[in-house]
Amino acid sequence: MALQWFPGHMHKALKEIKESLNQVDILIEVLDARIPYSSENPEIAKIRGNTPCLKILNKFDLADPEITARWQAHLESERGVTTITTSSDKPAESRKIMDLVRRICADKEASVKAINAMITGIPNVGKSTLINILAQRTIAKTGNEPAVTKAQQRINLGNGIVLHDTPGVLWPKQENPNSIYRLAASGAVKNTAMEYDDVGFYAADYLIKAYPEVMQRHYKLDELPDTELAFLEAAARKRGAIMTGGRVNLHKICEILLNELQSGKLGRISLETPEMLVQEEIEMAEAAKKKAEDKAKRKQRFKEGSLTPDKKDRKEKRTEKREEQSRRMKKGRR
Template sequence: MALQWFPGHMHKALKEIKESLNQVDILIEVLDARIPYSSENPEIAKIRGDKPCIKILNKYDLADPEITARWQESLEKERGVKTITTSSDNPGNSKQIMQLVKSICSYKEGQPKAIKAMITGIPNVGKSTLINILADRIIAKTGNEPAVTKSQQRINLGSGIILFDTPGVLWPKLENPHSIYRLASSGAVKNTAMEYDDVGFFAADYLIKAYPEVMKERYKLDELPDTEIEFLEAAAKTRGAIQAGGRVNLHKICEILLKELQSGKLGRITLETPEMLEVEKEEMALEAAKKAEAKAKRKAKFKTGSLTPDKKDRKEKREEKRQEQSRRMRAQNKK
């Protein structure tokens, strides 16, 4: 699936983030605990430099807790990074973010200037809800759809902390094809930017392998099929996703599956693990190397041209003639 969703306001927002980052003391990046890697904006990583960063694994209540712990360990290996888990049903845990910000920026204690923090995150990751919890009042507009916040704003959280809120942004180019599907599966992009059938097949393939018992119980299946198409066909029958004539309505069953995944009705599900991403990064590196090699070959071919032996011979003779003329001219100039 080729995902092309980078509206003009996202381009503007990314530019503003780059311009404002040097004014802040600490960066707070909100991630989706179900897809910590795929919801991490690589553009932010490029411009962060050595600035300390708190990575918040939000929607923790929807994610597999054991895998989340592994993600926290993996993320904190990066220099200057601390992690914390949050969810809308646990505002007390969200308040720990303020304490962590103060702890990391303790060098500013006693100074007249407030700690300046910038908060970023992809669309629909729960950033606005988190801000309202931190501010203890309704500051940011919330909504269960991507791209609610459209412009940057400053919020005084009290306790000597100023928060720079930024719109949720994706990035211009999504390199990892698996990440594209995970973003779509989690609801990080609008429904209009995705095909339910395409994403549903991806989600079904992953879920029957990673959470077989969950899928078998949820869709009331005696046996779990081996392939995603067989699973979707079987699930469609138990959920009434059948068209006239007894045909399976694949679009409807994919829609049901994705909505239940996004709402948490399937239970605590995580769509990627640190170990999976190591393998995928290696695959992407190999693919990038192949593309670079192919590009180099095309470039070399363009320089030499697609010559038949006869054309190549004539070209060599013309080159020899030019070199001979050049030698005669140099000899005449010396006289």
């Protein structure tokens, strides 16, 4: 399934980020603690260079804490990366970011110039709410739907730190198909960009395997079904998602599941682990190799032409005839 949502302002924002990154002292990337890999913009990683990076795992209160700790260790294995967890219900913890920025940029803090920090993050990751906490006043517009911030702005946080806010940016090409579903399941893209049913089935399949006890208890099931379809049907009956004639309303139960996942009603859930990433990168590499091989074969077929044995024979005879004519002409000129 392809994600068809990359508004024009995101193209502009990504270009502006690339142009401004060499003017900042530190990059702050806000990630969704439930999907640190899928919410990490690969375009930013390509252009970051040696700029120190503070990765904030926001919405920590919604994520599985044990898995989040594993993600922090995984992310900090990359050179120049520091991590911290935050959530909107603990503003005092979020303000520790200021101290961390000053520690990372200790050399710059000793000078008379302000520390310039650029903050980035995908839509609906909680970046604007975090900025308002840091500024201790309403600076950035917030909202429950993605892509509220549309343009860059400079915010003086005081104490020698200037924050360069950027719009929430996705990227035009999603390499990992699993990440597309996770972004949608977490609410990072608008509901109109993808089919609820597709995302709901993906989320149900993952959740009954990763959090079986949670799903059985939350939906009050006597036993947990083995497949996502059977689970959704059982959950629909428990929640009254039934259409005329007694048929299960799969669209409705998928909507219920995703809303309860995104709001935290299911509990602290993480949708990916570092170990899953390793396997998926292997699968992506294999898929990319196959795609390249298929492309090479198509190119070769195009070069040779779609010839039946009879057409191929006639083509070879025409080629031989032209070569013979060419030899006679060269011989005549001598």
